[in-house]
Amino acid sequence: MSVKTLTPPAVQLAAKADTRGPARPMPKPGMVTFRINGESKTLSIAPWTTLLDALREYANLTGTKKGCDHGQCGACTVLVNGTRINSCLTLAVMHDDHEITTIEGLANEGGLHPLQTAFINHDAFQCGYCTPGQICSAVGLMNEGQAKTEADVRELMSGNICRCGAYPHIVDAVMEAIKK
Amino acid sequence: MNPFTYARPDSVDKALGELRTNPTAKFIGGGTNLIDLMKENIEHPTRLVDVNRLPLGGISELPDGRLRLGATVTNAETAYNELVKTRYPLLSQTILAGASPQLRNMATNGGNLFQRTRCYYFYDTSMPCNKRQPGSGCAAIGGYNRIHAILGTTSGNADATSPTACIATYPSDMAVALAALEAVVQVTGPNGERSINFADFHRLPGNEPQRDNTLEANEIVKSIDLPAKGFTENHTYLKLRDRSSYAFALVSVAVGLEMAGNTITDARIALGGVAHKPWRKPEAEQLLVGKAATPENFQLAADNLLAGAIGYGHNTFKIDLAKRAIVRALGEATN
Amino acid sequence: MTYIGQPVKRVDGYDKVTGKAKYAAEFNVPGLTYGYVVSGTIAKGKITRIDSSRALAVPGVIQVFTHENRPHTAWFDINYKDLDAPPGSPFRPLHDAQIKYSGQPVALVVAETFEVARYAASLVVVEYNEEAHETSLEANLDEARDPKSGMADLLKPKPPKPRGHADKALAAAPVSVQTHHVHGPQHHNPMEMFGTTVVYDGEQKKGKPHFTIYDKTQGAPSSQLYVKQIFGFSSDQVRVISPYVGGGFGSGLRPQYQLFLAVMAAKELKRSVRVTLTRQQMFTFGHRPETVQDVALGASADGTITALKHRAVGATSQFEDYTEVVVNWSGMLYDVPDTTLEYQITPLDLYSPLDMRAPGGVTGDHAIETAMDALAYELKMDPVELRLKNYSEKDWTVGDKPYSSKELRECFRQGAERFGWENRNPEPRATKRGNVLVGWGMATGIWDANTLPARAEAVLTVNGKLRVSSATADIGTGTYTIMTQIAADTLGMPIDDVIFKLGDTDMPLAPFQGGSFTAATIGSAVKQVCTDLGKKLFKLAQKSKGSPFYDADYDEVRFADGHMRLKKDPSVTMPLIDMVALNGGRSVSETSTSIVNPLKTSNYSRHTHSAAFVEVEVDEDLGTVTVTRAVSAIAAGRILNPRTARSQIIGGMVWGISSALQEDSKMDHRYGRFMNHNLAEYHVPVNADIHDLDVIFVEEHDEIVNPLGVKGLGEIGLVAMPAAIANAVWHATGKRIYDLPITLDRVLY
Structure with missing residues (x-):
């Protein structure tokens, strides 16, 4: 095949392989204590462990999902002191003494959280992978109290990508929970 | 990591x-x-x-009418703060146009100022990038540069192999409103406290594209202070992007106007998504002062603001798009 | 029927809303190690040096695998062929120093923790000798050639030979249109990133190691076969399990390289290994290929189409001939005497493309259906009228076969009525709402309705419950739920007493989930095996002592309410749980294979159809397009569950909006590398992009396709949407935009 694309001069300047010098010493794990879903939990983790990885790989709470690991999808949404955040972009060590609520902590003896029930009733998911993040996000949204209309919900649920495209049903489910 | x-x-x-x-x-x-x-x-x-537990929180009114936004206050707390909503609705609207609710709940006012560019080539460590690796070249020039700068780049730097070329943009929404509001960044460091006018906080790539701002080493942002004038009546933030939410701006415009009847008495126009810093041009704003709020006058200001803009191929459309956005934003702000 | 056709709630809903549903990278075992992939940075060339020494020096790093030290694997290409491999020579991870595409895996770092593996991966130094590459389809259209033939042709037939003289007819046509379409590549980007957890179970039978593999796949059997062939395992050494899949859309139709790497590492290290790709690495395997299409239509003044030409060229890799059905649909939709349909491929220095939701269908449909819209305007005909005028009663592309069912006319009628199409002003730019232009557009959609052979097992458990299983997948489609419904109805059991299991190679063999054929395929197998189990239960009951069914034939009984009853005297009854006792207290099981009768089906063209009606608002000053509402009328045979069915169609419509307005993998051809390889810059819709979406299921009876009359819904919701949106944008603005996606700059300039 003929060569039609020429390598630009910039390629010659291409980023050299890593120039950061020798490997650095490993960070020492330390004990971090937070309350996860109402229970005090102490984990031995190093500073470079994100809250998301701490939950999934260290606390075996895999309900919180990793959809991009860069704050671009919302699958990792959890509640910290009642506020929804992306757990992939924060370090576990930054949250000692904080109250973390994950999808595993929403239901109680009385049964499912109203949003969980609404998601089932409205078929507000398909593959289910974004669902824990959607539900935690919706709990956060209700705590914030800013969403009144469907348009508000659409905008304020836009930090949670659903590749299956369940958005209309997610809006229905959240609206039902808001109205209750 | x-x-x-x-x-x-x-x-x-x-x-x-x-x-x-x-x-x-x-x-x-x-x-x-x-x-x-x-x-x-x-x-x-x-x-x-970790600065989150430093005593740099809170939103407070200062005696001279300014409003002080603590560095560690989150973007969401700021946007929904009653004082901000009533005195600086432009800022509130602008913050809420950025990122997602989760990210706004995390991001701090201080940290927002230090967001780095979204340039694809900056983000891909296999690519040449003068900002990430000074002297390696700018792959965005001649590459896929839809989201790149049209202002504040120099034609002399249009060569991809130049060791200082950079057409990255600064991606913050919040900062566009802060530029329009002429906020002042309060910092402290080894040499004590100082105030940095917002226009001087971020910088153009110049010969040091690796430097995004003018903060000195070992300085810390304590607060962002908003002058009393809040443009509560006539303001708007218009953000154009490739989807309706949770996307960075292709072009954004923050407008704050003061009006006497249909006559503009003060005008601020800041652009986002088009340069290495929030972009203002006082000359263009002055063209509006004393003028009637008409599409023709808006167009004159827009043309002046974009004069000298340079397109790099995929982003050339942004020159005209920015003008359209300015005209629309001015129209919305005066309605 | 008690459950089929009812809006039963998803049986896996509870697990999904509580976080209990486990996906491939979520099976945690003691001693698990973590693999992190190092990706190549050039598009073509050779690795001249890999230095792993700094990575290996990091405490916690167990091994760094590269092409230089990887363990021996199978030699022949055939061993690397998965069940969905196109003709060619499949990509082999870490095979040699050759770089075939940018982002190719070049090393795997395995460490005791994820963080250590990630860090050490950044310390691996790779040096290359670059060669010139070709990644641009548009620059290489003259290299297009016919694809090689292979197994893929069975489900992806090549275009039919031309009939008549399309060029002549076109020249003679009083009215004609010609369109040219360029579609960029797209990536599936399911929310769950590809990951595999390989559990090393130690040495078992005869000292052979055993592995339990949790893989993200649309077909566990395909993953198992792939691993067996490459690593020389026997079936009893590897079990692949995949109970939940966080979205597929085609990306899981082939085993991806993390499976190979994880198994290789686990086998070599005798440790359990998890390898998860990063979102950036999700852009380093299959994608919807870039395509370039040309359509020409000629018509007489009354709207009869007299000439049809549709040509498409798609990109493929240098190592496999990936193909799609792009142009055949035009011939199916419009039975035009003078027709030429052509499809070719151009090999480029990319990874092989991979079927992505409605592969080829949505691509070709956008071209033909926007051309039809342009033709309608030229003819001063309503777009629906034009389609009715040229409605095909038979499918000439497969030899003039009738459609097994085709309620497309009803789709047009009901869709138009729901949408209010009769109020459309045919002139473009005629409708304003505030300061935005409003446009209405429509398009027809078509997709396959295949039913493949499959196996399933049904067990009446000792507790009197029914457990049915098949090694298929549920990527979010609702398979768990509809199979439970079918099983419950077939054996007349309360749905709560029925459980359906899938995604495990210990279960009976099933094809992967894809092509919209799972409901029909697995549904047929489930119905078959439950029927067969019923016969077995009948025999058990009949031969029991003093049986009330002693004189009865199987045809004379029916199953309902957890009982078997005599049809003529329902008081003669036996609870199913009693059959367990009759079987000596043991469960009763049956395994069956379902194969649709080819003599019956092969005489027909079997397809689903749709009509999409879309309203857009276009801000002409700023170029922004909003799909404010859309109606999809779907003819897809029997709807097993209107609740999950609606979700699938809505999802397809969202994909249509995404494809029409947002999705585009942007490559820098200087580097042969996708640059917007993340979810911030590769745009898919967010909630705020989606407004009023409405779905109509048109009643359609089809006795031909399969005994259930089911046609499948995975793709048909998407197919017509991009064309309908593009047509609506034209109606709003008067501007034809034939390329996708329709971003604001394309509207403005």
Whole structure:
């Protein structure tokens, strides 16, 4: 095949392989204590462990999902002191003494959280992978109290990508929970 | 992500001390950009100094009518703050146009100022990038540059192989409103406190594209102070992007006007998504002062503002799009 | 029927809303190690040096695998062929120093923790000798050639030979249109990133190691076969399990390289290994290929189409001939005497493309259906009228076969009525709402309705419950739920007493989930095996002592309410749980294979159809397009569950909006590398992009396709949407935009 694309001069300047010098010493794990879903939990983790990885790989709470690991999808949404955040972009060590609520902590003896029930009733998911993040996000949204209309919900649920495209049903489910 | 140690000082002095003793230490606020960049192997701090529990919170009115936004206050708290909503609705609207609710709940006002560019080539460590690796060239020039700058780049730097070329943009929404509001950044450091006018806080790439702003080493942002004038009546933030939400701006416009009847008596226009810093041009704003709020006058200001803009191929449409956005935003602000 | 056709709630809903549903990278075992992939940075060339020494020096790093030290694997290409491999020579991870595409995996770091592996991966130094590459389809259209033939042709037939003289007819046509379409590549980007957890179970039978593999796949059997062939395992050494899949859309039709790497490492290290790709690495395997299409239509003044030409060229890799059905649909939709349909491929220095939701269908449909819209305007005909005028009663592309069912006319009628199409002003730019232009557009959609052979097992458990299983997948489609419904109805059991299991190679063999054929395929197998189990239960009951069914034939009984009853005297009854006792207290099981009768089906063209009606608002000053509402009328045979069915169609419509307005993998051809390889810059819709979406299921009876009359819904919701949106944008603005996606700059300039 003929060569039609020429390598630009910039390629010659291409980023050299890593120039950061020798490997650095490993960070020492330390004990971090937070309350996860109402229970005090102490984990031995190093500073470079994100809250998301701490939950999934260290606390075996895999309900919180990793959809991009860069704050671009919302699958990792959890509640910290009642506020929804992306757990992939924060370090576990930054949250000692904080109250973390994950999808595993929403239901109680009385049964499912109203949003969980609404998601089932409205078929507000398909593959289910974004669902824990959607539900935690919706709990956060209700705590914030800013969403009144469907348009508000659409905008304020836009930090949670659903590749299956369940958005209309997610809006229905959240609206039902808001109205209750 | 490389290994690092972690500290959470409880005073500003201790925090500054951490950076003084370790030049490769970095402050972490919300972490929404820094941790992302660390995962991408773009930032390599050896120590993270958590500023979230420093006494830099709170939103308070100052005696002279200014409003002080604490550095560690989150974007969401700021946007929904009653004082901000009533006195600086432009800022509130602008913050809410950025990122997602989760990210706004994490990102701090101080940290927002340090967001780094979204340039694809900056983010891909296999690519040449003068901002990430000074002297390696700018792959965005001649490459896929839809989201890149049209203002504040120099034609002399249009050569991809130039060791200083950079057409990156600064991606913050909030900062566009802060530029329009002429906020002042209060910082402190080894040489004491100083105030930086917002227009001087971020910089153009010039010969040091690796530097995004004018903060000195070992300085810390304490607060962002808003002057009394809030343009509560006539303002708007218009953001154009490739989807309706949770996307960075192709072009955004923050407009604040003061009006007497249909006559404009003061005008601020700041652009986002088009340059290495929030873009203002006082000359263009002055064209509106004393003029009637008409589409023709808006167009004159827009043309003046974009005069000298340079397109790099995929982003050339942004020159005209920015003008359209300015005209529309001025129209909305005067309605 | 008690459950089929009812809006039963998803049986896996509870697990999904509580976080209990486990996906491939979520099976945690003691001693688990973590693999992190190092990706190549050039598009073509050779690795001249890999230095792993700094990575290996990091405490916690167990091994760094590269092409230089990887363990021996199978030699022949055939061993690397998965069940969905196109003709060619499949990509082999870490095979040699050759770089075939940018982002190719070049090393795997395995460490005791994820963080250590990630860090060490950044310390691996790779040096290359670059060669010139070709990644641009548009620059290489003259290299297009016919694809090689292979197994893929069975489900992806090549275009029919031309009939008549399309060029002549076109020249003679009083009215004609010609269109040219360029579609960029797209990536599936399911929310769950590809990951595999390989559990090393130690040495078992005869000292052979055993592995339990949790893989993200649309077909566990395909993953198992792939691993067996490459690593020389026997079936009893590897079990692949995949109970939940966080979205597929085609990306899981082939085993991806993390499976190979994880198994290789686990086998070599005798440790359990998890390898998860990053979102950036999700852009380093299959994608919807870039395509370039040309359509020409000629018509007489009354709207009869007299000439049809549709040509498409798609990109493929240098190592496999990936193909799609792009142009055949035009011939199926419009029975035009003078027709030429052509499809070719151009090999480029990319990874092989991979079927992505409605592969080829949505691509070709956008071209033909926007051309039809342009033709309608030229003819001053309503777009629906034009389609009715040229409605095909038979499918000439497969030899003039009738459609097994085709309620497309009803789709037009009901869709138009729901949408209010009769109020459309045919002139473009005629409708304003505030300061935005409003446009209405429509398009027809078509997709396959295949039913493949499959196996399933049904067990009446000792507790009197029914457990049915098949090694298929549920990527979010609702398979768990509809199979439970079918099983419950077939054996007349309360749905709560029925459980359906899938995604495990210990279960009976099933094809992967894809092509919209799972409901029909697995549904047929489930119905078959439950029927067969019923016969077995009948025999058990009949031969029992003093049986009330002693004189009865199987045809004379029916199953209902957990009982078997005599049809003529329902008081003669036996609870199913009693059959367990009759079987000596043991469960009763049956395994069956379902194969649709080819003599019956092969005489027909079997397809689903749709009509999409879309309203857009276009801000002409700023170029922004909003799909404010859309109606999809779907003819897809029997709807097993209107609740999950609606979700699938809505999802397809969202994909249509995404494809029409947002999705585009942007490559920098200087580097042969996708640059917007993340979810911030590769745009898919967020909640705020989606407004009023409405779905109509048109009643359609089809006795031909399969005994259930089911046609499948995975793709048909998407197919017509991009064309309908593009047509609506034209109606709003008067501007034809034939390329996708329709971003604001394309509207403005």
